[in-house]
Amino acid sequence: MKKIGILGGGVWGSALAKILNKNNVVLYARDQKIVKSINNFKINPNLKYATFNDNVTATTNLSDLKDCEYLIIALPTKEIREVIKSLGKISTNQHIIIGSKGIDIKSKMFPYDIVKTILNTDNISILSGPCFSIEVAQNLPTAVTLATNNINMFNEINLLFSNKNFRLYFSDDITGCQLGGALKNIYAIAVGITIGLNLGENAKSALISRSFAEIIKFANLMNAKSQTIFGLSGLGDLILTCNSLKSRNTSFGQFIGSHQKIDISGYLKTLETTEGYYTVKAVHEISLEKNISMPIAEAIYNILYNSSSITDEINTLLNRPATKEFID
Amino acid sequence: MKKIGILGGGVWGSALAKILNKNNVVLYARDQKIVKSINNFKINPNLKYATFNDNVTATTNLSDLKDCEYLIIALPTKEIREVIKSLGKISTNQHIIIGSKGIDIKSKMFPYDIVKTILNTDNISILSGPCFSIEVAQNLPTAVTLATNNINMFNEINLLFSNKNFRLYFSDDITGCQLGGALKNIYAIAVGITIGLNLGENAKSALISRSFAEIIKFANLMNAKSQTIFGLSGLGDLILTCNSLKSRNTSFGQFIGSHQKIDISGYLKTLETTEGYYTVKAVHEISLEKNISMPIAEAIYNILYNSSSITDEINTLLNRPATKEFID
Numbered sequence: 015m016k017k018i019g020i021l022g023g024g025v026w027g028s029a030l031a032k033i034l035n036k037n038n039v040v041l042y043a044r045d046q047k048i049v050k051s052i053n054n055f056k057i058n059p060n061l062k063y064a065t066f067n068d069n070v071t072a073t074t075n076l077s078d079l080k081d082c083e084y085l086i087i088a089l090p091t092k093e094i095r096e097v098i099k100s101l102g103k104i105s106t107n108q109h110i111i112i113g114s115k116g117i118d119i120k121s122k123m124f125p126y127d128i129v130k131t132i133l134n135t136d137n138i139s140i141l142s143g144p145c146f147s148i149e150v151a152q153n154l155p156t157a158v159t160l161a162t163n164n165i166n167m168f169n170e171i172n173l174l175f176s177n178k179n180f181r182l183y184f185s186d187d188i189t190g191c192q193l194g195g196a197l198k199n200i201y202a203i204a205v206g207i208t209i210g211l212n213l214g215e216n217a218k219s220a221l222i223s224r225s226f227a228e229i230i231k232f233a234n235l236m237n238a239k240s241q242t243i244f245g246l247s248g249l250g251d252l253i254l255t256c257n258s259l260k261s262r263n264t265s266f267g268q269f270i271g272s273h274q275k276i277d278i279s280g281y282l283k284t285l286e287t288t289e290g291y292y293t294v295k296a297v298h299e300i301s302l303e304k305n306i307s308m309p310i311a312e313a314i315y316n317i318l319y320n321s322s323s324i325t326d327e328i329n330t331l332l333n334r335p336a337t338k339e340f341i342d
Numbered sequence: 343m344k345k346i347g348i349l350g351g352g353v354w355g356s357a358l359a360k361i362l363n364k365n366n367v368v369l370y371a372r373d374q375k376i377v378k379s380i381n382n383f384k385i386n387p388n389l390k391y392a393t394f395n396d397n398v399t400a401t402t403n404l405s406d407l408k409d410c411e412y413l414i415i416a417l418p419t420k421e422i423r424e425v426i427k428s429l430g431k432i433s434t435n436q437h438i439i440i441g442s443k444g445i446d447i448k449s450k451m452f453p454y455d456i457v458k459t460i461l462n463t464d465n466i467s468i469l470s471g472p473c474f475s476i477e478v479a480q481n482l483p484t485a486v487t488l489a490t491n492n493i494n495m496f497n498e499i500n501l502l503f504s505n506k507n508f509r510l511y512f513s514d515d516i517t518g519c520q521l522g523g524a525l526k527n528i529y530a531i532a533v534g535i536t537i538g539l540n541l542g543e544n545a546k547s548a549l550i551s552r553s554f555a556e557i558i559k560f561a562n563l564m565n566a567k568s569q570t571i572f573g574l575s576g577l578g579d580l581i582l583t584c585n586s587l588k589s590r591n592t593s594f595g596q597f598i599g600s601h602q603k604i605d606i607s608g609y610l611k612t613l614e615t616t617e618g619y620y621t622v623k624a625v626h627e628i629s630l631e632k633n634i635s636m637p638i639a640e641a642i643y644n645i646l647y648n649s650s651s652i653t654d655e656i657n658t659l660l661n662r663p664a665t666k667e668f669i670d
Contacts, residue, residue: 144547154542155660178661214482215586219472223578230572244558249577250551257585258543332483333506 015069016174019079020086021097023048023072024286026113027088028058029147031070033180041072042079042097049074064151076101084109084174086141087125090287091116091196094125098132109167110138111160115195116289117296124192139167140188142195142247144254146261150180157181159247161191183246190242193233198252199263199290200297200311201225205256206267207317207328217332221310222256224331228308232297235304263290270317271324278318291318309334343397344502347407348414349425351376351400352614354441355416356386357475359398361508369400370407370425377402392479404429412437412502414469415453418615419444419524422453426460437495438466439488443523444617445624452520467495468516470523470575472582474589478508485509487575489519511574518570521561526580527591527618528625528639529553533584534595535645535656545660549638550584552659556636560625563632591618598645599652606646619646637662 016037020027023043031039043049051057052072056065079085079101089097091114110133112125121128126138143158150156160182162168168184175182185191204225208218226249233243242248255261259268266288270276282288298315301308313331316322344365348355351371359367371377379385380400384393407413407429417425419442438461440453449456454466471486478484488510490496496512503510513519532553536546554577561571570576583589587596594616598604610616626643629636641659644650 144551145544146542149542149544152542154544155548156542156544157548157660181661214474214477214480214484215582215588216473216477216482216484219578219582219585220483220485220574222581223472223572223574223576226577227572244551244555246548246551248551249554250547253550253581253585254543254547257547257581260543332485333509 016084017082018084018086018174019082020088021079022088022114023052023058024088025058025061025147027086028052028061028064029150030086030088030113032061032064032066032151033153033175033177035067035069036176037069037174039070040078040082041070042074042076043072044074046074048072061151062148080104082108084111084171086111086113087129088113090114091118091125091289092287092292094118094128095132098129104133104135106135106137108137109171110135111141111171112138113141115142115192115199117196117293119292119295122296122300124189124196126188126192136163137167138162139171140191142191142251144246144250146254146258148260153177153179155179157183157246157250159183159185159191159242159245161185161188161242161247163188185242185245185247187239187242189236190233190238191247193236193238194229194243194248194251196289196293197229197232197297198255199288200294200314201229201252202255202261202263203267203290203294203314203318204310204331206259206264206269207271207324209259209264210268210271210273211325211328213328213332218256221331222252225256225310226252228310231306232301232308235306262286262288266290274324290314294318344412345410346412346414346502347410348416349407350416350442351380351386352416353386353389353475355414356380356389356392357478358414358416358441360389360392360394360479361481361503361505363395363397364504365397365502367398368406368410369398370402370404371400372402374402376400389479390476408432410436412439412499414439414441415457416441418442419446419453419617420615420620422446422456423460426457432461432463434463434465436465437499438463439469439499440466441469443470443520443527445524445621447620447624450624450628452517452524454516454520464491465495466490467499468519469510470519470579472574472578474582474586476588481505481507483507485511485574485578487511487513487519487570487573489513489516489570489575491516513570513573513575515567515570517564518561518566519575521564521566522557522571522576522579524617524621525557525560525625526583527616528622528642529557529580530583530589530591531595531618531622531642532638534587534592534597535599535652537587537592538596538599538601539653539656541656541660546584549659550580553584553638554580556638559634560629560636563634590614590616594618602652618642622646
């Protein structure tokens with residue numbers, strides 16, 4: 015029985031704890047209520063339909079995860095730096111699996127680089143793909159990409175999961191595998207806004223296909239492989255997120271689209287982490303630095319950070335002059 | 343005022359008649375009831391929320407369309423050959439816009455080639471993209487691709503529509519623009535089956551992203567441009583169709599997925615044309631001829647034509663061995 019630590023007591027960390035429960039799983043959460051609920055009642059109240067077995071315990075004490083053979087990061091991206099610093103030095107034999115999706119707003123780094131810089135290890139994999147936590151917890155069929163520099167590590171982690179309804183596919187593209195999962199949240203907000211404005215499914219589908227073109231453009235800039243972007247962690251996750259109000263980012267977009275004049279940053283404080291809000295700022299800065307045009311991301315940045323009119327920004331996107339489809 | 347003929351009295355032809363109603367529009371339908379309803383009551387009973395103005399009339403007589411400056415084909419693909427033959431010779435000045443999506447099961451030709459062969463003209467454009475007819479008729483924002491060999495013709499047709507909520511984007515890729523709209527119906531059936539089997543949104547999104555990879559593979563074989571496949575007529579239409587039970591193909595898939603043992607060809611007779619049923623047979627034959635592997639299309643072919651078990655075929659698709667994402 016392997017010992018697996020999971021950083022993050024949200025629905026994603028808990029869903030992973032649930033499907034890894036043939037192992038010895040210790041879940042770290044800051045919220046005492048979650049920890050008590052898991053230890054005493056074997057449930058996370060935020061993750062419906064899932065109970066844990068006795069192999070799963072929770073703790074508020076980071077040092078309880080020190081001796082784990084595998085460490086899964088399922089934190090909001092903006093908390094990774096602080097938590098990993100608090101965790102302190104770990105053994106280079108310990109393998110880290112990053113399940114967080116986003117870009118750090120200050121350093122403009124992906125989670126892989128944040129973790130690598132602090133811990134000075136490259137014994138790190140990326141887990142990303144189209145997966146709603148609640149479906150993973152219900153053991154519904156799910157396919158994700160696991161990106162690692164080391165195929166042996168892929169095989170090892172694959173055995174660790176060994177669940178025919180949660181399938182891992184190998185990739186060696188660390189950057190590409192992080193990129194789709196981060197950027198999709200921006201486009202989910204855009205799509206959510208069109209839902210809030212009742213613009214219909216034709217407009218939504220046009221916007222998703224243009225969003226994908228924008229992601230590919232950004233990916234080329236970052237030297238990610240196109241194939242990764244076409245895969246589960248890219249297109250798959252974009253499609254999942256944009257097509258369901260179960261996604262936090264899409265439902266956030268829907269809310270602001272249907273309410274127009276609201277205090278966005280005040281509203282965000284009432285929600286669980288809406289990664290797209292942070293990612294779009296990082297992407298905005300990167301696109302300025304690198305001088306690439308990303309009109310959809312820019313519109314969302316303007317709405318969220320410059321109080322631009324939602325209807326004006328969305329109308330500008332939908333009413334580009336009739337010309338070649340791929341203008342940029 | 344230009345004279346526009348529309349072949350096909352289904353919802354798509356009628357939606358186009360509605361948005362083109364600043365012109366003189368004559369709609370050809372075989373169904374007398376539809377023709378009477380349009381002429382006497384200015385509605386097509388199958389297309390909700392839309393009334394026509396006096397510029398729109400309908401006829402059961404093909405020769406009433408002989409002198410149209412523009413002829414739009416909105417027929418089921420399998421009827422194009424017969425109707426165009428009955429129409430007979432037209433002037434080479436007349437411009438044909440094809441709005442049908444599919445591949446002819448006998449000749450394995452796209453609509454463009456069927457029409458070109460019979461009429462010996464290349465004054466033909468392709469209109470394709472993510473558009474539910476009902477949303478077009480409601481004047482909700484819609485963006486589509488118009489592929490033509492002649493940019494002047496694009497500009498002319500663009501003026502003809504001149505509707506800020508129905509926007510055309512130019513492409514010169516005739517094959518690519520037909521390919522996405524034809525193939526997506528196969529994958530919509532596959533996705534519908536996963537809905538019928540209650541497999542969840544994770545599985546659905548994984549299947550759509552793999553379907554897209556399969557479409558790209560087929561497109562490469564056909565020398566279509568990848569950019570077209572990433573655009574409105576490719577990815578955009580795939581996303582729209584697969585994510586809504588408003589699509590005939592998706593809801594057909596859902597029905598057979600949730601009913602298991604049914605007489606598929608008998609059930610099909612009760613429905614409006616389900617293009618995917620025909621397209622998958624043509625694609626199956628092309629993939630055999632050209633020796634390319636298209637596992638999802640093949641699974642749907644086996645279900646529809648070889649009475650294969652739905653659950654077995656879908657399980658095989660979802661449970662490919664854990665290995666590289668892009669195995670083929």
